[in-house]
Amino acid sequence: MKVGVQINERELELEVATNSTLIDLLREDLGLRGTVEGCGVGVCGSCTVLVDGRPVSSCLVLAADVDGRVVTTIEGLGRNGALDPVQEAFLEHQAFQCGYCTAGMIMAVKGLLAENPRPSAAEAKDYLSGNICRCGTYEEVLGAVATAAASSDGGGD
Amino acid sequence: MTAIGTSVARADGPLKVTGQVQYTVDTQLPGMLHAKVLRSPYPHARVLAVDATAAAARPGVVVLTAADLTNLDHAFGVALRDQPIVAIDRVRFVGDPVAAVAADTPEAAEAALEFIDVEYEPLETVMDPEAAAADDAPVLHPVERPRAPMFVGWPAERFRGSLNVCSGYHVEQGDLDAGFASADHVFEDTYRVPPIHHGNLEPHAAVASWDHRGHLNVISSTQSPSIVRLQLAEIFGLTENQVRVVVPYVGGAYGSKVYAKIEPLVAAIARKAGRPVRLVLTREEVFATAARHACTVHIRTGVRNDGTIVAREVRAFYDTGAYADTGPRASKKGGYLAGGPYRIEHQSLTSYCVYTNKAPAVAYRGFGVPQVVWAYESQMDDIAARLAIDPLELRRRNLIRDGDTFVTGDVLRNPGLDEALEAVAEAGDWGSPVPEARPGFAIGRGVACAIKSTSTPSNSAASVRLNADGSVHLLTSSVEIGQGSTTALAQVIAETLSIPVSRVTVSLPDTDVTPFDQSTISSRTTFSVGRAATDAAAKIRQQLMSLAASQLEAAVTDLDVDEGSVFVRGSRDRSLTFAEIIRRHFGSPAGSLFGDSVFQTRGGLDPLTGKGKASATWFYSAAAAEVEVDLETGKARVLRIATSADVGKAINPAQCHLQNEGSMLTALGSALFEEVVYDAGQPTNSSFLDYGMPSLEDHPLEFHSILVEHPSEDGPFGARGVGESVISPVAPAIGNAVAAALGGARVRELPISPERVLAAVDQQPEARA
Numbered sequence: 001m002k003v004g005v006q007i008n009e010r011e012l013e014l015e016v017a018t019n020s021t022l023i024d025l026l027r028e029d030l031g032l033r034g035t036v037e038g039c040g041v042g043v044c045g046s047c048t049v050l051v052d053g054r055p056v057s058s059c060l061v062l063a064a065d066v067d068g069r070v071v072t073t074i075e076g077l078g079r080n081g082a083l084d085p086v087q088e089a090f091l092e093h094q095a096f097q098c099g100y101c102t103a104g105m106i107m108a109v110k111g112l113l114a115e116n117p118r119p120s121a122a123e124a125k126d127y128l129s130g131n132i133c134r135c136g137t138y139e140e141v142l143g144a145v146a147t148a149a150a151s152s153d154g155g156g157d
Numbered sequence: 158m159t160a161i162g163t164s165v166a167r168a169d170g171p172l173k174v175t176g177q178v179q180y181t182v183d184t185q186l187p188g189m190l191h192a193k194v195l196r197s198p199y200p201h202a203r204v205l206a207v208d209a210t211a212a213a214a215r216p217g218v219v220v221l222t223a224a225d226l227t228n229l230d231h232a233f234g235v236a237l238r239d240q241p242i243v244a245i246d247r248v249r250f251v252g253d254p255v256a257a258v259a260a261d262t263p264e265a266a267e268a269a270l271e272f273i274d275v276e277y278e279p280l281e282t283v284m285d286p287e288a289a290a291a292d293d294a295p296v297l298h299p300v301e302r303p304r305a306p307m308f309v310g311w312p313a314e315r316f317r318g319s320l321n322v323c324s325g326y327h328v329e330q331g332d333l334d335a336g337f338a339s340a341d342h343v344f345e346d347t348y349r350v351p352p353i354h355h356g357n358l359e360p361h362a363a364v365a366s367w368d369h370r371g372h373l374n375v376i377s378s379t380q381s382p383s384i385v386r387l388q389l390a391e392i393f394g395l396t397e398n399q400v401r402v403v404v405p406y407v408g409g410a411y412g413s414k415v416y417a418k419i420e421p422l423v424a425a426i427a428r429k430a431g432r433p434v435r436l437v438l439t440r441e442e443v444f445a446t447a448a449r450h451a452c453t454v455h456i457r458t459g460v461r462n463d464g465t466i467v468a469r470e471v472r473a474f475y476d477t478g479a480y481a482d483t484g485p486r487a488s489k490k491g492g493y494l495a496g497g498p499y500r501i502e503h504q505s506l507t508s509y510c511v512y513t514n515k516a517p518a519v520a521y522r523g524f525g526v527p528q529v530v531w532a533y534e535s536q537m538d539d540i541a542a543r544l545a546i547d548p549l550e551l552r553r554r555n556l557i558r559d560g561d562t563f564v565t566g567d568v569l570r571n572p573g574l575d576e577a578l579e580a581v582a583e584a585g586d587w588g589s590p591v592p593e594a595r596p597g598f599a600i601g602r603g604v605a606c607a608i609k610s611t612s613t614p615s616n617s618a619a620s621v622r623l624n625a626d627g628s629v630h631l632l633t634s635s636v637e638i639g640q641g642s643t644t645a646l647a648q649v650i651a652e653t654l655s656i657p658v659s660r661v662t663v664s665l666p667d668t669d670v671t672p673f674d675q676s677t678i679s680s681r682t683t684f685s686v687g688r689a690a691t692d693a694a695a696k697i698r699q700q701l702m703s704l705a706a707s708q709l710e711a712a713v714t715d716l717d718v719d720e721g722s723v724f725v726r727g728s729r730d731r732s733l734t735f736a737e738i739i740r741r742h743f744g745s746p747a748g749s750l751f752g753d754s755v756f757q758t759r760g761g762l763d764p765l766t767g768k769g770k771a772s773a774t775w776f777y778s779a780a781a782a783e784v785e786v787d788l789e790t791g792k793a794r795v796l797r798i799a800t801s802a803d804v805g806k807a808i809n810p811a812q813c814h815l816q817n818e819g820s821m822l823t824a825l826g827s828a829l830f831e832e833v834v835y836d837a838g839q840p841t842n843s844s845f846l847d848y849g850m851p852s853l854e855d856h857p858l859e860f861h862s863i864l865v866e867h868p869s870e871d872g873p874f875g876a877r878g879v880g881e882s883v884i885s886p887v888a889p890a891i892g893n894a895v896a897a898a899l900g901g902a903r904v905r906e907l908p909i910s911p912e913r914v915l916a917a918v919d920q921q922p923e924a925r926a
Contacts, residue, residue, distance in 0.1 A: 034176020098639025
């Protein structure tokens, strides 16, 4: 079936299989491999992308369901070669190790700050509890959230 | 220079925050097929027939069964070669590969699996390691498999029981009976640990292809490129230079990707297909590929009234699942460390590595040690309670000290253990009143400490290349699994050559190019590869000094190196940059200098006595926890936790702290809720829907990571290693805090679930609750 979707600010008309997931569309059809799959059941958060500004597990969303929507992936962050403030904050706090959860974690933080530009640590923990980091880099993620929130534009779009 | 001891930014950061980082799962090759694996639905069965005719008849489908491998001895394993690529005549756990299919898409491969008919005859199963060791147990491997050449064999016959005991280890000192006779109190308990999941978010993945020379090319998410190359060469009858193993960044491993896992299967089906084949495991398959060893630990300890431990006997049954994998080595390590970091005159320590019908247990952060630490550190607090000695003080009285001889015969030099223990006690406010709990809750504190060794003997090679512009490459086969090796190794080279860290690039493994490294395991990369890299860089430094000596017309002994230049001591104006030295040397601003080095640790334990040199360096750690228990539900929650590790020298303190934090969280999950559950041989929670891992919500409200620095003798700049230190003491510290909260009611089986807490309280009516 045909899907019209904006992905990382590009308007696309795509042919997708009815059973194809959003992560397959991103990774296999569009080559956007910054989004990765960890569990396949929407629990670990590794595949988090923004749909209409809200974080979703792209392994659970059907490609057909993003018709008419706006999708942002890790590749869509930053402008003119500059990193997004959330990416900068992750670098500053060394808020990653193996990096497999990082793209999803950063997209979840983007969603958090868009909804709540000045989250408390407890609010951040609650919001991000669906993004598992098995390397255990959680304190640094919270530090990055605080830094990104304090940056001039609040890190949100 | 100050490259050492500085939390320089990670080399891989810009790739990882932008999603540009490449993992094995991202690999695409022209003409590549996708593989799926047909797995056993039975925990133990004879395979009577495999009929793949219908599947193979489907367009574009290639099928692999044992019939394709009759000309190979394809069973592999680093200790015992007991694990066939696909089942030959028997399956031994639910998930054991029986056949594989490759097709144009994963969906087409999956669909073709339905067309393979397998006839099974179910066999009796055994799931408990101690039951499996008994002489009447159903046997998984009726014919003993040969030992792998790399493995120093242990005479398993001494430890049987049944043939399911595939390895054993024993060491003793003193006179156990006399020791117990001299004790005022004897404590005898059994502790249990279930299998747990590694939780590597990047599943196991590999891509294999064969070229027209008959060479095998593999891209894999392995922690062991050099050993996987050896194993593949062995299976397929190739020389090492006919196998190439490339490892991109690895998205989490924690031991699950040590040594060959899926690579032999992918190589075998690619050979048949004549095209590149990729296999990416599903989460359920990752559960079927790796786990931490379940373990039953019987521990008996004799103590004098003054708290002196005089005798200890430990018998630990390690459940290695259906195949040995690293079980013989992990159980050996747990065996000789089962007495703990204590001076105990009379000891008898025995471990058994036992097959059961579970998924294979493999290396896991801590490598067999957390299981015995859970036992001895939990029992330590029972001893303290009975003798009315403060648990911290009881440990102080028994701790090993500088120059002590360990049970293996190793002499322990400069251990930072007492400092680590005191540091967590202070950070955890040990000795001050415990905060008052909310109504219906109780709060307790617990402390624990541990000792761990590193894989010995082993060796690592490093090749440092100085480019004509003064920039540097390190060629190494150590794997960036997230621990920051590409950063820490750049730091030791930068320090040795007195150049900025940013001028050093560290390679990812490519066995056609990068030299041998034992594996990225055992907290050994900074210690071993770091030392090899430091020595290799020192050789470059020597070459630069020699060249500069003639170019500057000065004696080498009058030269020094600083900020990328060689200069004459006392007259800084007589100086040449590295680039200038190379340009003058080659007569051109192009070329390179090489420095190679191998760092080798010697030792090993005698198979008969269990003695020798167990480890080239030792890791010491401690933890103190404050836990709140809900007395109605039994649910425990960690409020505060302090951890410390003797890292020798922190090359990059921020990364050391991250190792502590990660170890702490994995241990916290294992302490409170993680368990791979089997019901009648069937795994029942092989999905993240059912298997929980610590999230941000589980992170303690307060966390301390303390780095103790007692330099090692051989590590670069005194570094020891830090990757696994803290995982061992955390679970018993939490368990001790729970017991303290409950007035001594103790849970002796992990995880400390609400049900077990309530049951422990019920069995101890005098407890506060």
